[in-house]
Structures are given as C-alpha cells and as structure tokens.
Amino acid sequence: MLTSMTEIQNNNFSGSVLVQNSEGTLAASSYGFANRSDQLKNTTTTRYGIASGCKLFTAIAICQLVEKGKLSFEMKLADCLDVDFPSFDKDITIHHLLTHTSGVPDYFDEDVMDDFEELWIENPMYRIRSVKDFLPLFQDQPMKLKVGERFHYNNAGYILLGLIIEIASQLPFAEYIQEFIFKKAGMADSGYFELDAVPSNTALGYIDYPDGTWKTNIYSLPVKGGPDGGAYVSVGDMAKLWRALLDNRLLSEEYTQLLLSPHVANDGDDYYGYGVWIKKNGSDIFKYHVMGYDPGVSFRSAYYPSTATTVVVCSNRSEGAYEVLQEIEEKIMLLK
Incomplete structure (x- = not known):
C-alpha cells in the first residue's frame, strides 16, 4: 500500500505510518530521521509529538470523571476552578469547553498572530512545565465570542479542562x-515528555526552510505539553488508543458513544464530538479523526467505521501527515 504512494515519495516525508483493520496490519513503514545530526532513522516504535492530537486524551479523561460522578458536563467553570477569570462569562460549562463553543480567548490567536514563537517573548517556553503555567497567556483577556455562539477551535479551553481534571482527580x-x-x-x-x-x-x-537549512523545534513549543497538545506516542500506541476506546475499555459504551457523538457542526459534513473530529457522509459516519500541527510536528489519525480501518500518520516535520493520510484514505475507499 505504501511503497507506491506519491505523497511519501515526492514530499520528503519524515515519520511513520501504520494502517490496520480487523484482520491485522495492512501497512507499517517509517521514513527519514528521528535525529538528523546523528542520522538516527525513524522506526515504527519511534515516539513522536502529536500536538493537538491529544485533545482526545483530555476529553476521555473528563468523560471518565463524569462517569465516576466527580463532574458533570453542565458544571460551570466557576464551580470547577478557584481561579479568577475577570472577563469570562459565568455561564461557561464543561460541555462548552469540550466542544470549542465556550468563547474564551485562545492563547495563540491566529487572527492576530502568525508565528508560534511570538508566544514565548514575555512568557519563556522553558517555564511552561505544568498546566497552571499556561494561565498567564490568556487568563486576563476578554472573551473572544459569546458563550455558545458557535464553534471556534480553542486551545485555552482545553487548558481549563486539564485544570479541572487535576482538581477532580487530585492528580497532576x-x-x-x-x-x-x-x-x-x-x-x-x-x-x-519534557523537551x-x-x-x-x-x-x-524539525522546522525546514526553503534554502534547505533547518532547526529543531525546541525553542518553539512549551517545554512540556499539556491538555491541549504535546504528548508523544508511537504509531502502534495510537492504534491501541483507538482499539481501547472503541472496545469500551476506557469508558462505558454509553460514554464512549457520547464522546463520539457529533455535538457541534463546523463546516459542511464536518462535526466535533468531545475531543474528536467527525466527518459524515449523509447520515453515516465516514470517519472519526484527530489531528495535530505545531512547528516541527504534523499528525493525523483516523478510524473508518465502514471498513473497521485505523490509520496513524506521525511526522517530525511541520507538514506531510495530512497529504499522506488523504492518499491512504483514497486507497481504503477502493477496498470497500
């Protein structure tokens, strides 16, 4: 499946790809270097940063705590955290945070910023080692939108969910x-992991430049990831996550289905559940998927119910994962 893929051959893809279905592994390959300086190759057991792909983990954790009776989706932010947010709407709920409909300001606002490294001028990235360390980036800013007004993808909302998890579970x-x-x-x-x-x-x-030079992303990201992004996984581990979720080993069937339900429309056939994107084909679910992009990171993973197929694409470059997944997706559809 992978040897003939033009996106891998033509775009200098660096990373690992895994495709599995109910019968086993259909493809597993790696390309490029985990460490360019020492020429250490990527393998299918290499751990990759997945940026926002791990919002799914945060959403699963919230659902677990709701299932245990320690939280509810209707709980107000003010009732969950003893933190002062002077301009935040008092009606923000956990459900709003999970579905990117809270309207809270984001700490990286693409409307006014185009360089992720701008974030760390006043708040050095090497000081961001815990969830609460993110708060100064957005805590005192005004609301971006009215609560519940519409879907607006938001990293800060998931930082707040991480703080709620810490309070409810009494664990970091x-x-x-x-x-x-x-x-x-x-x-x-x-x-x-800490960078x-x-x-x-x-x-x-790796961040690549048009003239062929490059640098690593160690000064571009928080030194340790948090509830909105920054975990490291292998492609095999991400496939295990999908299996555990879909087999109801992380949540009961009721809460698994709640997490995977289309809670808010984004655009066309695209919806958002709790921490997961959902693409529909008419009334049917075409795929559940997660994605992540940071400087030096691109990640895509999806589960296709009609063929029971899981795809994981992890890359240690800023681009590449989307194109590779799209080409695999086209091949999967030919197998139906």
Whole structure:
C-alpha cells in the first residue's frame, strides 16, 4: 500500500505510518530521521509529538470523571476552578469547553498572530512545565465570542479542562493520563515528555526552510505539553488508543458513544464530538479523526467505521501527515 504512494515519495516525508483493520496490519513503514545530526532513522516504535492530537486524551479523561460522578458536563467553570477569570462569562460549562463553543480567548490567536514563537517573548517556553503555567497567556483577556455562539477551535479551553481534571482527580494532569488512559490502553511508549529531557527513541521535531537549512523545534513549543497538545506516542500506541476506546475499555459504551457523538457542526459534513473530529457522509459516519500541527510536528489519525480501518500518520516535520493520510484514505475507499 505504501511503497507506491506519491505523497511519501515526492514530499520528503519524515515519520511513520501504520494502517490496520480487523484482520491485522495492512501497512507499517517509517521514513527519514528521528535525529538528523546523528542520522538516527525513524522506526515504527519511534515516539513522536502529536500536538493537538491529544485533545482526545483530555476529553476521555473528563468523560471518565463524569462517569465516576466527580463532574458533570453542565458544571460551570466557576464551580470547577478557584481561579479568577475577570472577563469570562459565568455561564461557561464543561460541555462548552469540550466542544470549542465556550468563547474564551485562545492563547495563540491566529487572527492576530502568525508565528508560534511570538508566544514565548514575555512568557519563556522553558517555564511552561505544568498546566497552571499556561494561565498567564490568556487568563486576563476578554472573551473572544459569546458563550455558545458557535464553534471556534480553542486551545485555552482545553487548558481549563486539564485544570479541572487535576482538581477532580487530585492528580497532576500528565499522571492522570498516564494511569487512566495510557496504562489502560497498553500504550507503553507514550507520555508527556519534557523537551529538555526526552527519553530514548523519541523523534526531534524539525522546522525546514526553503534554502534547505533547518532547526529543531525546541525553542518553539512549551517545554512540556499539556491538555491541549504535546504528548508523544508511537504509531502502534495510537492504534491501541483507538482499539481501547472503541472496545469500551476506557469508558462505558454509553460514554464512549457520547464522546463520539457529533455535538457541534463546523463546516459542511464536518462535526466535533468531545475531543474528536467527525466527518459524515449523509447520515453515516465516514470517519472519526484527530489531528495535530505545531512547528516541527504534523499528525493525523483516523478510524473508518465502514471498513473497521485505523490509520496513524506521525511526522517530525511541520507538514506531510495530512497529504499522506488523504492518499491512504483514497486507497481504503477502493477496498470497500
């Protein structure tokens, strides 16, 4: 399946690709280098940053805590956190935060910023090591939209969800995800690693320039990821996450279906559930998918119900994952 793919051959793809269905692994390949300086190759066990792809983990954690009776989707932000947000609407609920309909300001506003590194001028990235460290980036800003007005993709809302998880579980966010999601799903290679202390077999993220030069992304991202993005996974671990979720091993069937329900429309046939994108084909679900993009990171993963196929594409370059997944998707549709 992968050897004839033009997107891999023509676009200098760097990363790993895994395609599985109910019968087993259809394709598993890796390309490029995890460490260019030392010429260490990417492998199918390499750990990659997945940026916003891990919003799904945060949403699963919230649903777990709701299922345990420690939270409810209707709870107000003000009732969950003892933090002062002077300009935030008092009617923001957990449901609003999960579905990007809260209207809260984002700490990276694409309407006024185009360079992610601008964030760290006044708030150095090497100081961002816990969830609460993100608060100064948006805590005192005015609302972006009216609460519930419409879908507006928002990283800060998931930071708030991470703080809620910490309060409700009495555990640091990363520890909660490790214990109740990664461990339950058998994701032994995954974690929230600090950029200045990454474990072995972890890909560095690369930012490429038109003249052929490059740099790593260590000064472009928070030193440690959080509830809105920044976990590291292998392609095999991400496939395990999909299986554990769909087999109701992370949530009961009721809450799994709630997480995977189209809660808010985005554009055309695109919807958002809790931490997951949903693309419909008429009244049917075409795919559930997650994505992540940061400087030096591109990630796409999807599950296609009609063929019970899981695709994971992890790249340690800023581009490439979308194009590779699109080409695989076309081949999957030919298998129906």
